[in-house]
Amino acid sequence: MSAYDQISAAIDKKQSNFIQRLREAVEIPSVSADAAFRKDVFTMISWTQKELERLGAVCEQIPNGIQKLSDGQEIPLPPVLFATLGTDKSKKTLLVYGHLDVQPAALSDGWDTDPFKLIEKDGKLYGRGSTDDKGPVMAWINAIEVMHELKIDIPVNIKFVLEGMEESGSEGLENILNAHKNSFLSDVDFTCISDNYWLGKKKPCITYGLRGICYYGVEIVVAKQDLHSGVFGGTVHDGVSDLCWLFSQLIDLHGNIKIDGLHELVAPVTPEEVELYKKIDFDVEDYKKDIAVDNLVTDDKVKVLMNRWRFPSLSLHGIEGAFHGPGAKTVIPSKITGKFSIRIVPNMEPEVVDKLVVDYLNKLWAQRNSPNKFKVHPYQGSRPWVADYNHPHFQAGAAAIKKVFGTEPDYTREGGSIPVTLTFQELTQKSVMLLPIGASDDMAHSQNEKINISNYIEGTKVLAAYLLELANVQ
Numbered sequence: 001m002s003a004y005d006q007i008s009a010a011i012d013k014k015q016s017n018f019i020q021r022l023r024e025a026v027e028i029p030s031v032s033a034d035a036a037f038r039k040d041v042f043t044m045i046s047w048t049q050k051e052l053e054r055l056g057a058v059c060e061q062i063p064n065g066i067q068k069l070s071d072g073q074e075i076p077l078p079p080v081l082f083a084t085l086g087t088d089k090s091k092k093t094l095l096v097y098g099h100l101d102v103q104p105a106a107l108s109d110g111w112d113t114d115p116f117k118l119i120e121k122d123g124k125l126y127g128r129g130s131t132d133d134k135g136p137v138m139a140w141i142n143a144i145e146v147m148h149e150l151k152i153d154i155p156v157n158i159k160f161v162l163e164g165m166e167e168s169g170s171e172g173l174e175n176i177l178n179a180h181k182n183s184f185l186s187d188v189d190f191t192c193i194s195d196n197y198w199l200g201k202k203k204p205c206i207t208y209g210l211r212g213i214c215y216y217g218v219e220i221v222v223a224k225q226d227l228h229s230g231v232f233g234g235t236v237h238d239g240v241s242d243l244c245w246l247f248s249q250l251i252d253l254h255g256n257i258k259i260d261g262l263h264e265l266v267a268p269v270t271p272e273e274v275e276l277y278k279k280i281d282f283d284v285e286d287y288k289k290d291i292a293v294d295n296l297v298t299d300d301k302v303k304v305l306m307n308r309w310r311f312p313s314l315s316l317h318g319i320e321g322a323f324h325g326p327g328a329k330t331v332i333p334s335k336i337t338g339k340f341s342i343r344i345v346p347n348m349e350p351e352v353v354d355k356l357v358v359d360y361l362n363k364l365w366a367q368r369n370s371p372n373k374f375k376v377h378p379y380q381g382s383r384p385w386v387a388d389y390n391h392p393h394f395q396a397g398a399a400a401i402k403k404v405f406g407t408e409p410d411y412t413r414e415g416g417s418i419p420v421t422l423t424f425q426e427l428t429q430k431s432v433m434l435l436p437i438g439a440s441d442d443m444a445h446s447q448n449e450k451i452n453i454s455n456y457i458e459g460t461k462v463l464a465a466y467l468l469e470l471a472n473v474q
Helices: 003-013 015-026 035-054 134-149 173-179 239-248 271-279 284-291 301-309 350-368 392-405 419-428 453-472
Strands: 058-062 066-068 074-076 080-085 092-099 119-121 124-126 156-163 190-193 205-210 212-221 313-320 335-344 373-382 410-414 431-434 450-452
Touching (some): 003 134, 015 134, 035 080, 035 134, 092 419, 092 453, 124 453, 134 156, 134 453, 173 419, 205 392, 239 335, 239 350, 350 373, 392 453, 419 431, 450 453
Parallel strands (some): 092 156, 092 190
Antiparallel strands (some): 058 080, 066 074, 119 124, 124 450, 212 335, 212 373
16 A cells, blocks of 8 residues: 555544544634734644644744734734754755634624534534634644654655734734744745635645735825714715715726726736636636626636736725715715725736826826815735746645546636745745645635535645655655
């Protein structure tokens, strides 16, 4: 029996143990965005450290300073967990990144079950963090545990970077990584991240690209305080009307961004890319059903996928300061801030995009000729990431998937942003790969988040097979 066959059989036998491990992790409510749960993030990091130390890992919690909240309160940031498993200089070194914090969740949000209890139902494991990202982190631990128990040599040294603030902007992480570039990260040969999802529900994939993001606030000030519309309506210029007019000039009905010069920044699509997209297993009609929409901007498969991953998109997110609750409130807001973002792609740089956006909005405001006060705020920017999917590292991931699932994976990009991916690529100057194990309908960040038991268990096998395949990467 081959090493992989032994591992696969052992993983199947330990399924209940692995589900219990995930259950313990999910029951720690490590919500990073809520100060009331900050202690639980610390607990989650220490709990994971003990799990890794049982495998023989040498762990260190890197202090991460203090976070100042919007109300002026100061609370400690959770540390970043560094772990090292193996120091054989004859072996290459794999870096594994994951996060141990989760999005807020409560039964009152519309969950069918307590989000911080792992519930098994119809072959699925429901609970906050089950797929994002505690399930994948536990899968790494499961895979290594089985290989140790079977005394099967892991052909690489493994280092872990596990954080507790990813769902809150990874505050402090980049500074810590930069400070350890020439020490902890100095011998890394490749990085693997399992913090995304398959394109569909049945076929596995490997991800080689992510869009970046630029986020903006458009501030309009009308008066020193909110005004009664019955008293002041018809005498002042309505700021919400100004904002809605501006927003209507950003994007057309077909999703085309109208900002001058933006599309000229986008890297040209190559014929090779078009052929790659044609091969991807993706059903447009199923996609529409999953999100319950009648029409998309196009029904062409390649165009739909490229609009999700390969081209920039602009989305409007809301209006701060305007009344949005149920019922009627006859007020003219004194100050409003409209929020929108642009998902950017190669070769778009945030600073260049920011200038185009600010210049375009200033031009529109001049056309509007409103006497209200106006200002554009570029809030944040992260660059896109793209890797070479022909790299031997990616081929090791593909070989592992084929061994477990008997099929070649699709090579996909994603429309979202995971800024740390590019950070690892730039700091290590080595290949970074996204190797997802969850399915497209896992509902991360939403109610009733889940991971299929099959994805969790077969995903554990993929990670173990991937470790074995790394022996062949030169």
